[in-house]
Amino acid sequence: MFALVRPLRKYMHYVERAAAYESLFLRRRALETMKRAVIQPFTDKEIASGLVYLGLLSLKMKNHRQALDYFDQSLDMIMEEPFPYSSNFGKIIKAFIRQGDKERAQYWLNQLLAKQSYDRRFKRLEKYREILRA
Structure with missing residues (x-):
């Protein structure tokens, strides 16, 4: 699993690492990885995508209120742009x-x-x- 050892430089590296953790049932680690991703200097679309991923992970972890907040932040961030x-x-x-x-x-x-x-x-x-x- 190269995704677990590769340095995290690009947005997709964070997503791949989080997905690898999630596939190993390490959702908390996946969540922490994506929390780090959304504070990096990535594009608004990448950060919004990361917030959606955080929301979906939060739903799986039964943290519904937090998930809705992530979804809100994500949509609010990119609504003015085409996607x-x-x-x-x-x-x-x-x-x-x-x-x-x-x-x-x-x-x-x-x-x-x-x-x-x-x-x-x-x-x-x-x-x-x-x-x-x-």
């Missing part, structure tokens, strides 16, 4: 809904659906509108 669709956006919206934070779920859903102007795949999130109306 590609990811299936993680559905996981983020679901996490807000499951924790009863429908207000933030609705806000971020609207923001993400507006991104359809340049990436039609964001339309896949449309199904969450019905869930939020219920």
